Amino acid sequence: MCAYAADVDRCDCNSIHEDIVLDVRERLPDDDNLIDLADLFKVFGDSTRVRILSALLLAEMCVCDIAVLLGMTKSSISHQLRVLKQAKLVKYRKLGKVVYYSLADDHVRTIFDQGLLHITEE
Protein backbone atom coordinates (compact mmCIF):
# COMPACT_ATOMS: atom_id res chain seq x y z
CA MET A 1 0.00 0.00 0.00
CA CYS A 2 1.08 3.50 -0.70
CA ALA A 3 2.48 5.14 2.41
CA TYR A 4 1.01 8.52 1.50
CA ALA A 5 -2.41 7.46 0.29
CA ALA A 6 -4.02 9.95 2.66
CA ASP A 7 -2.64 13.09 1.03
CA VAL A 8 -1.52 11.81 -2.36
CA ASP A 9 -4.21 9.78 -4.01
CA ARG A 10 -2.62 9.55 -7.48
CA CYS A 11 0.09 7.29 -6.06
CA ASP A 12 -0.07 3.89 -7.74
CA CYS A 13 2.86 2.11 -6.14
CA ASN A 14 4.60 1.25 -2.87
CA SER A 15 7.16 3.55 -1.38
CA ILE A 16 10.26 1.46 -1.75
CA HIS A 17 12.52 3.78 0.25
CA GLU A 18 10.29 5.56 2.69
CA ASP A 19 13.14 7.16 4.65
CA ILE A 20 14.59 8.78 1.54
CA VAL A 21 11.22 10.02 0.36
CA LEU A 22 10.47 11.58 3.75
CA ASP A 23 13.87 13.24 3.88
CA VAL A 24 13.68 14.62 0.34
CA ARG A 25 10.10 15.76 0.87
CA GLU A 26 11.23 17.85 3.80
CA ARG A 27 14.17 19.44 2.04
CA LEU A 28 12.54 19.96 -1.36
CA PRO A 29 11.88 23.64 -2.22
CA ASP A 30 8.29 24.83 -2.26
CA ASP A 31 6.28 23.97 -5.36
CA ASP A 32 5.70 27.67 -6.01
CA ASN A 33 9.41 28.31 -6.41
CA LEU A 34 9.86 25.29 -8.65
CA ILE A 35 6.93 26.32 -10.82
CA ASP A 36 8.39 29.83 -11.16
CA LEU A 37 11.71 28.29 -12.11
CA ALA A 38 10.08 26.11 -14.76
CA ASP A 39 8.22 29.13 -16.10
CA LEU A 40 11.48 31.04 -16.45
CA PHE A 41 13.16 28.20 -18.35
CA LYS A 42 10.05 27.84 -20.50
CA VAL A 43 10.84 31.32 -21.83
CA PHE A 44 14.33 30.14 -22.79
CA GLY A 45 12.89 27.01 -24.36
CA ASP A 46 12.04 28.45 -27.76
CA SER A 47 14.55 28.92 -30.54
CA THR A 48 13.10 32.23 -31.70
CA ARG A 49 13.38 33.72 -28.22
CA VAL A 50 16.89 32.29 -27.79
CA ARG A 51 17.93 33.87 -31.08
CA ILE A 52 16.43 37.20 -30.06
CA LEU A 53 18.24 37.11 -26.72
CA SER A 54 21.50 36.10 -28.42
CA ALA A 55 21.16 39.08 -30.73
CA LEU A 56 20.47 41.44 -27.84
CA LEU A 57 23.58 40.11 -26.12
CA LEU A 58 25.50 41.74 -28.95
CA ALA A 59 23.61 45.00 -29.47
CA GLU A 60 20.53 47.00 -28.66
CA MET A 61 18.11 46.62 -31.57
CA CYS A 62 14.67 47.71 -32.72
CA VAL A 63 11.89 45.30 -33.68
CA CYS A 64 12.53 45.87 -37.35
CA ASP A 65 16.24 45.12 -37.02
CA ILE A 66 15.53 41.86 -35.22
CA ALA A 67 12.89 40.87 -37.77
CA VAL A 68 15.30 41.41 -40.65
CA LEU A 69 18.15 39.69 -38.82
CA LEU A 70 16.12 36.57 -38.10
CA GLY A 71 14.11 36.60 -41.32
CA MET A 72 10.77 36.75 -39.54
CA THR A 73 7.80 39.11 -39.47
CA LYS A 74 7.65 42.08 -37.14
CA SER A 75 4.48 40.61 -35.70
CA SER A 76 6.04 37.33 -34.57
CA ILE A 77 9.06 39.16 -33.15
CA SER A 78 6.79 41.57 -31.31
CA HIS A 79 4.80 38.68 -29.85
CA GLN A 80 7.98 37.05 -28.54
CA LEU A 81 9.39 40.32 -27.21
CA ARG A 82 6.22 40.60 -25.18
CA VAL A 83 6.95 37.21 -23.59
CA LEU A 84 10.54 38.27 -22.87
CA LYS A 85 9.31 41.56 -21.41
CA GLN A 86 6.90 39.77 -19.07
CA ALA A 87 9.73 37.53 -17.88
CA LYS A 88 11.76 40.69 -17.20
CA LEU A 89 14.53 39.50 -19.48
CA VAL A 90 14.46 42.53 -21.81
CA LYS A 91 13.81 46.22 -21.38
CA TYR A 92 13.01 48.87 -24.00
CA ARG A 93 13.10 52.57 -24.76
CA LYS A 94 11.02 54.49 -27.28
CA LEU A 95 12.44 57.06 -29.70
CA GLY A 96 9.75 58.38 -31.97
CA LYS A 97 8.17 55.48 -33.79
CA VAL A 98 11.08 53.15 -33.05
CA VAL A 99 11.28 50.89 -29.98
CA TYR A 100 14.76 49.79 -28.96
CA TYR A 101 15.11 46.56 -27.01
CA SER A 102 18.02 45.44 -24.87
CA LEU A 103 18.74 42.89 -22.15
CA ALA A 104 17.31 43.71 -18.73
CA ASP A 105 20.32 42.39 -16.83
CA ASP A 106 23.27 40.02 -17.08
CA HIS A 107 21.51 36.84 -15.98
CA VAL A 108 20.80 35.88 -19.55
CA ARG A 109 24.48 35.71 -20.31
CA THR A 110 25.34 33.48 -17.35
CA ILE A 111 22.37 31.18 -17.93
CA PHE A 112 23.26 30.87 -21.62
CA ASP A 113 26.88 30.15 -20.78
CA GLN A 114 25.89 27.36 -18.38
CA GLY A 115 23.58 25.88 -20.99
CA LEU A 116 26.24 25.95 -23.68
CA LEU A 117 28.64 24.32 -21.26
CA HIS A 118 26.30 21.37 -20.88
CA ILE A 119 25.75 21.07 -24.64
CA THR A 120 29.36 21.34 -25.77
CA GLU A 121 30.67 18.97 -23.14
CA GLU A 122 31.45 15.34 -24.12
Add this chain to the structure above:
Amino acid sequence: MCAYAADVDRCDCNSIHEDIVLDVRERLPDDDNLIDLADLFKVFGDSTRVRILSALLLAEMCVCDIAVLLGMTKSSISHQLRVLKQAKLVKYRKLGKVVYYSLADDHVRTIFDQGLLHITEE
Protein backbone atom coordinates in the same frame (compact mmCIF):
# COMPACT_ATOMS: atom_id res chain seq x y z
CA MET B 1 12.68 47.74 -49.35
CA CYS B 2 14.11 45.04 -47.22
CA ALA B 3 17.87 44.91 -47.54
CA TYR B 4 17.92 41.12 -47.31
CA ALA B 5 14.97 40.29 -49.53
CA ALA B 6 17.16 38.00 -51.61
CA ASP B 7 17.85 35.43 -48.88
CA VAL B 8 15.13 36.23 -46.36
CA ASP B 9 11.74 36.54 -47.99
CA ARG B 10 9.68 36.66 -44.77
CA CYS B 11 11.05 40.13 -44.05
CA ASP B 12 8.22 42.66 -44.04
CA CYS B 13 10.03 45.88 -43.11
CA ASN B 14 13.03 48.07 -43.79
CA SER B 15 16.31 47.56 -42.06
CA ILE B 16 16.47 50.69 -39.96
CA HIS B 17 20.03 50.13 -38.75
CA GLU B 18 21.73 48.15 -41.46
CA ASP B 19 25.20 48.45 -39.96
CA ILE B 20 24.07 46.95 -36.65
CA VAL B 21 22.19 44.13 -38.34
CA LEU B 22 25.20 43.23 -40.45
CA ASP B 23 27.52 43.27 -37.44
CA VAL B 24 25.22 41.19 -35.25
CA ARG B 25 24.55 38.76 -38.08
CA GLU B 26 28.26 38.10 -38.37
CA ARG B 27 28.84 37.59 -34.66
CA LEU B 28 25.64 35.64 -33.89
CA PRO B 29 26.24 31.95 -33.03
CA ASP B 30 25.13 29.36 -35.56
CA ASP B 31 21.43 28.54 -35.58
CA ASP B 32 22.25 24.90 -34.80
CA ASN B 33 23.83 25.87 -31.48
CA LEU B 34 20.98 28.19 -30.58
CA ILE B 35 18.41 25.51 -31.40
CA ASP B 36 20.28 23.00 -29.24
CA LEU B 37 20.35 25.57 -26.45
CA ALA B 38 16.61 26.16 -26.72
CA ASP B 39 16.01 22.40 -26.71
CA LEU B 40 18.01 22.07 -23.51
CA PHE B 41 16.04 24.82 -21.77
CA LYS B 42 12.83 23.29 -23.07
CA VAL B 43 13.62 20.29 -20.89
CA PHE B 44 13.91 22.57 -17.85
CA GLY B 45 10.69 24.32 -18.82
CA ASP B 46 8.25 21.89 -17.24
CA SER B 47 7.37 21.90 -13.56
CA THR B 48 7.25 18.11 -13.29
CA ARG B 49 10.74 17.77 -14.70
CA VAL B 50 12.02 20.61 -12.51
CA ARG B 51 10.58 18.89 -9.44
CA ILE B 52 12.16 15.60 -10.46
CA LEU B 53 15.54 17.24 -10.94
CA SER B 54 15.21 19.10 -7.64
CA ALA B 55 14.54 15.80 -5.90
CA LEU B 56 17.51 14.13 -7.56
CA LEU B 57 19.67 17.04 -6.40
CA LEU B 58 19.00 15.77 -2.89
CA ALA B 59 19.16 12.00 -3.34
CA GLU B 60 19.32 9.13 -5.78
CA MET B 61 15.78 7.74 -6.11
CA CYS B 62 13.85 5.04 -7.93
CA VAL B 63 10.83 5.72 -10.15
CA CYS B 64 8.46 4.62 -7.42
CA ASP B 65 10.04 6.95 -4.86
CA ILE B 66 9.70 9.92 -7.18
CA ALA B 67 6.11 9.03 -8.05
CA VAL B 68 5.14 8.88 -4.38
CA LEU B 69 7.10 12.04 -3.55
CA LEU B 70 5.41 14.08 -6.29
CA GLY B 71 2.00 12.41 -6.02
CA MET B 72 2.01 11.28 -9.65
CA THR B 73 1.77 7.99 -11.49
CA LYS B 74 4.83 5.89 -12.23
CA SER B 75 3.93 6.16 -15.91
CA SER B 76 4.08 9.94 -16.07
CA ILE B 77 7.32 9.99 -14.08
CA SER B 78 8.82 7.37 -16.37
CA HIS B 79 7.83 9.39 -19.43
CA GLN B 80 9.55 12.47 -18.03
CA LEU B 81 12.63 10.55 -16.93
CA ARG B 82 12.95 9.42 -20.52
CA VAL B 83 13.07 13.07 -21.61
CA LEU B 84 15.66 13.87 -18.95
CA LYS B 85 17.68 10.82 -19.99
CA GLN B 86 17.71 11.90 -23.64
CA ALA B 87 18.93 15.35 -22.58
CA LYS B 88 21.72 13.60 -20.65
CA LEU B 89 20.63 15.31 -17.45
CA VAL B 90 20.07 12.09 -15.49
CA LYS B 91 21.74 8.71 -15.38
CA TYR B 92 20.46 5.41 -13.93
CA ARG B 93 21.51 2.05 -12.58
CA LYS B 94 19.44 -1.10 -12.37
CA LEU B 95 19.30 -3.31 -9.28
CA GLY B 96 16.91 -6.19 -9.84
CA LYS B 97 13.52 -4.80 -10.67
CA VAL B 98 14.37 -1.33 -9.37
CA VAL B 99 15.89 1.47 -11.46
CA TYR B 100 17.74 4.16 -9.53
CA TYR B 101 18.02 7.61 -11.09
CA SER B 102 20.51 10.35 -10.26
CA LEU B 103 21.87 13.52 -11.84
CA ALA B 104 24.27 13.01 -14.72
CA ASP B 105 26.53 15.90 -13.74
CA ASP B 106 26.61 19.16 -11.79
CA HIS B 107 25.34 21.45 -14.55
CA VAL B 108 21.79 21.11 -13.30
CA ARG B 109 22.75 22.66 -10.00
CA THR B 110 24.49 25.68 -11.53
CA ILE B 111 21.73 26.27 -14.08
CA PHE B 112 19.09 26.05 -11.34
CA ASP B 113 21.05 28.43 -9.16
CA GLN B 114 21.30 31.00 -11.94
CA GLY B 115 17.59 30.68 -12.63
CA LEU B 116 16.69 31.13 -8.97
CA LEU B 117 18.94 34.17 -8.85
CA HIS B 118 16.93 35.83 -11.61
CA ILE B 119 13.62 34.99 -9.95
CA THR B 120 14.44 36.03 -6.41
CA GLU B 121 16.06 39.30 -7.46
CA GLU B 122 14.14 42.58 -7.18
Add this chain to the structure above:
DNA sequence: AATTTAGTTGAACAGTTGCTCAATTGAGAA
Protein backbone atom coordinates in the same frame (compact mmCIF):
# COMPACT_ATOMS: atom_id res chain seq x y z
C1' DA C 1 -5.24 66.75 -42.92
C1' DA C 2 -3.70 62.78 -45.25
C1' DT C 3 -0.12 59.37 -45.78
C1' DT C 4 3.45 56.44 -44.37
C1' DT C 5 5.57 53.36 -41.37
C1' DA C 6 7.12 51.05 -36.68
C1' DG C 7 5.05 48.47 -33.64
C1' DT C 8 1.21 46.14 -31.14
C1' DT C 9 -2.72 43.25 -30.64
C1' DG C 10 -6.25 39.47 -30.99
C1' DA C 11 -8.32 35.64 -33.35
C1' DA C 12 -7.53 31.49 -35.71
C1' DC C 13 -5.04 27.50 -36.94
C1' DA C 14 -1.58 23.93 -36.91
C1' DG C 15 1.82 21.66 -34.38
C1' DT C 16 3.47 20.23 -29.97
C1' DT C 17 3.29 18.54 -25.24
C1' DG C 18 2.10 16.11 -20.90
C1' DC C 19 -0.96 13.00 -18.71
C1' DT C 20 -3.91 8.88 -18.76
C1' DC C 21 -4.91 4.34 -19.73
C1' DA C 22 -3.97 -0.21 -21.13
C1' DA C 23 -0.73 -3.43 -22.55
C1' DT C 24 3.85 -5.16 -22.11
C1' DT C 25 8.62 -6.25 -20.43
C1' DG C 26 11.70 -8.12 -17.16
C1' DA C 27 13.42 -9.61 -12.79
C1' DG C 28 12.56 -11.75 -8.28
C1' DA C 29 9.52 -14.67 -5.32
C1' DA C 30 6.51 -18.55 -4.48
Add this chain to the structure above:
DNA sequence: TTCTCAATTGAGCAACTGTTCAACTAAATT
Protein backbone atom coordinates in the same frame (compact mmCIF):
# COMPACT_ATOMS: atom_id res chain seq x y z
C1' DT D 1 6.26 -22.45 -14.10
C1' DT D 2 3.32 -19.06 -12.30
C1' DC D 3 2.65 -14.88 -9.88
C1' DT D 4 3.87 -10.31 -8.46
C1' DC D 5 5.48 -5.88 -9.08
C1' DA D 6 8.83 -2.02 -10.85
C1' DA D 7 9.20 0.12 -14.88
C1' DT D 8 8.54 1.08 -19.79
C1' DT D 9 5.93 1.98 -23.90
C1' DG D 10 2.46 3.63 -27.33
C1' DA D 11 -1.99 5.44 -28.52
C1' DG D 12 -5.32 8.88 -27.56
C1' DC D 13 -6.80 13.20 -25.91
C1' DA D 14 -7.03 17.77 -23.94
C1' DA D 15 -4.41 21.82 -23.15
C1' DC D 16 -0.94 24.79 -24.62
C1' DT D 17 2.16 27.35 -27.94
C1' DG D 18 4.05 29.89 -31.96
C1' DT D 19 3.07 31.82 -36.35
C1' DT D 20 0.06 34.06 -39.55
C1' DC D 21 -3.19 37.38 -40.89
C1' DA D 22 -5.79 41.44 -40.49
C1' DA D 23 -6.91 45.34 -37.98
C1' DC D 24 -5.31 48.86 -35.27
C1' DT D 25 -2.36 52.65 -32.73
C1' DA D 26 0.85 56.20 -32.75
C1' DA D 27 4.48 59.08 -34.38
C1' DA D 28 6.73 61.42 -38.24
C1' DT D 29 6.54 63.24 -42.93
C1' DT D 30 4.34 65.55 -46.76
